[in-house]
Amino acid sequence: MNKRIAVLPGDGIGPEVTAIAVQVLKKIGEVFDHQFTFEEGLVGAIAIDETGNPFPDETLQLCQSADAILFGAIGHPKYDNDPTAPVRPEQGLLAMRKALGLYANIRPVNTFKALADASPLKREIVEGVDFVVFRELTGGSYFGKKGRSDDRLSAYDTCTYTHDEIYRITQLAFEAAAKRRKKVTLVDKANVMETSRLWREVVQKYAAEHPEIELELMFVDNAAMALIQNPRRFDVILTENMFGDILTDEASVITGSLGMLPSASVGSQVALYEPIHGSYPQAAGQNIANPMAAVLSAATLLETSFNLMAEGKTIRHAVEEALNLGYVTKDINPDKFMSTTEVGQKICDFI
Amino acid sequence: MNKRIAVLPGDGIGPEVTAIAVQVLKKIGEVFDHQFTFEEGLVGAIAIDETGNPFPDETLQLCQSADAILFGAIGHPKYDNDPTAPVRPEQGLLAMRKALGLYANIRPVNTFKALADASPLKREIVEGVDFVVFRELTGGSYFGKKGRSDDRLSAYDTCTYTHDEIYRITQLAFEAAAKRRKKVTLVDKANVMETSRLWREVVQKYAAEHPEIELELMFVDNAAMALIQNPRRFDVILTENMFGDILTDEASVITGSLGMLPSASVGSQVALYEPIHGSYPQAAGQNIANPMAAVLSAATLLETSFNLMAEGKTIRHAVEEALNLGYVTKDINPDKFMSTTEVGQKICDFI
């Protein structure tokens, strides 16, 4: 197979973990005899530094012409406490999502046997947790009209959704549920938000036409509780952009495997794969970041964009083997750990 | 002291736990020689059933003429999956908040020694947790303009905030922090929302004038993680209505003491006190609900609205004594428990 992969390392630990993911993909290419070509693009704070634009046109073109995108992370502390700066890294992220039409962010959350005690939650609560969140990614308050009054003393944001925006991600979530435990939990705030009521209408109608999937309705405040009290109850969670932002981050820490979780953002064209841990600037440049989430993102890329199931599985096994043998970074075992590059090498060796 | 207390039992377990709180207040009145008079009003599903209005005018007048309000809970399953029904219990709740100007919902979250192992989180993470959330309660998407397009296929909600709405609750949060560990964490999404940027401006300006209080800025997705990973880091959390809805519910389960947590909603006039557990319809009418959160809400009422500190303390000690001796409801100890009324009697006996 011949495939072009756009690589956007981004900021913080992004470049370090993306480098390992690329190394793993190269090894897969050798072993399975595929031609993967990698082309790097700028995004985030580093793109601002070098071009003044957090998502330059060249990066957009690179992404549009690629067969898949491997993404690191964006964000730099120098912008963190200044969300009013005229140009900010996350504008690049939002522009990228919108320009590439990446309307569904898909985040599986599961536990790893070797990490059974890494969770802040009790073992009996997180054991066997296995769900996936479908977060809408190009609508809601993120892209609605927003502004200030003339005296700047009042502000507004608009959350908007259309039937079609809801329908297309509903379809994806139900398709995923059909291959899993056949349950979709729609999370909204339909007792307050008109957009949530539209979500319920569209999803309930879709569910009525797909009776093989159970639809559960849950308010977002209840979901924030249920994720902690009984995360095993969830199979597929479907939700809008802002609720998804909050719940996926909450979900990512309940299993204690934040450094292990990949994600995929899909749309009508090319898809993008990234670890969910973010740029984690405190660890940048120290060769201590956990590369496993980036490597598992690469596995998801092979499976989802290229339908290379055996190759994906090979990567997942290699990661598990490294985990089980204790070849892990500091976040997983502060007493006995390896560097980012050492863990990456071990994973490659197991392929 | 002569005081009129409006009692709004509401729905589900509301009436059962409110009855105990009233019983406790009567006992306090006897022991400390106060004249408390109690007048009941309708709110919620029961108010719809009896009057067609979830927050009837008589209830509003009762509340406005009272010195404090003791509230149970609202919500009934028959409305749960129909957020488009023309009249719903939560409309009464929102109307009540708006009409009474209850702009700040204050929820302390703390652990109880006797419940050290009740949390879904590990003991070492929740031990000593002690923070309080200030949630803005009469602004944001809850009360902004909302609607549909003519074809009903697209919907919108508007989140709005003004300088003054932010300022007044900021003042309360900073005053609370001054009496505590002197730290305020502002939770927002200033990298996406214009309203959040206004919150940051107002709160940062206020903080600059109050250098004795440390101000921390945190994005809501990070806060959803930090509440689980390291809840002890928080002292006072300050946030807007919707984020507050999600985070207070998340916060209420991390300590495992949901049935123990009171809350206060304050404004320019009369204040309202309620347990945070909600109407919990599954338990209604069975005499199994935990009355302690309602009783602690009564203690907060005495302390906050009437400045009766010794009386409040007496109630808190009585509750702790009951807890320590194992006089608890089923939610706390499923193996050895008492009924709602038995626990209420024990608390009264300890006063």
Ligand SMILES: CC(C)[C@H](C(=O)O)[C@@H](O)C(=O)O
């Ligand atoms: C950086 C920020 C704008 C972004 C978001 O809110 O979507 C991030 O939190 C994420 O989840 O990818």
Ligand SMILES: CC(C)[C@H](C(=O)O)[C@@H](O)C(=O)O
């Ligand atoms: C019932 C609902 C409208 C309400 C809210 O969202 O404010 C509830 O969740 C609460 O927190 O009191």
